[in-house]
Amino acid sequence: MKPVLLAGLLLLSACTAPPTVHHEAKGALGPYSALVEAGDLVFVAGRIGATKAAFEEEVATTLGAVEAELKRVDLTLADVVQATCYLTDMELYARFNAVYAERVPKPWPARAVVAVSALPAGAHVEIAVVARRR
DSSP, X not given: OHHHHHHHHHHHHHHHSOOOXXXXXXXXXXXXXXXXXXXXXXXXXXXXXXXXXXHHXXXXXXXXXXXXXXXXXXXXXXXXXXXEEEESOGGGHHHHHHHHHHHXXXXXXXXXXXXXXXXXXXXXXXXXXXXXXX
């Protein structure tokens, strides 16, 4: 009897879960959603910034692009729980960290920085995040 009740509760929970919502990526360089809401979690696809700017400005505008996506669903960088950052040159790591630490509020989210050979549109940095509604 208990497993049936548990299964019924799980089924009820699945039926009342909020739907997954996909937000269009206007001007995207590929077929993807810019932002996906899945329950309390919000996934922001990799964003790039001003690719013709100095590196520190590129990082700042990349974080600004992430912020703009989060703002669409009333979240901020303070709601980010995980970030994946891509750099085309690990020699830029310290410079990246300086801007990131200035813009992303503490407590900092979990983070990975990955070296890649190239990014779209000649970017040197791309950032994807997962945020959580509080």
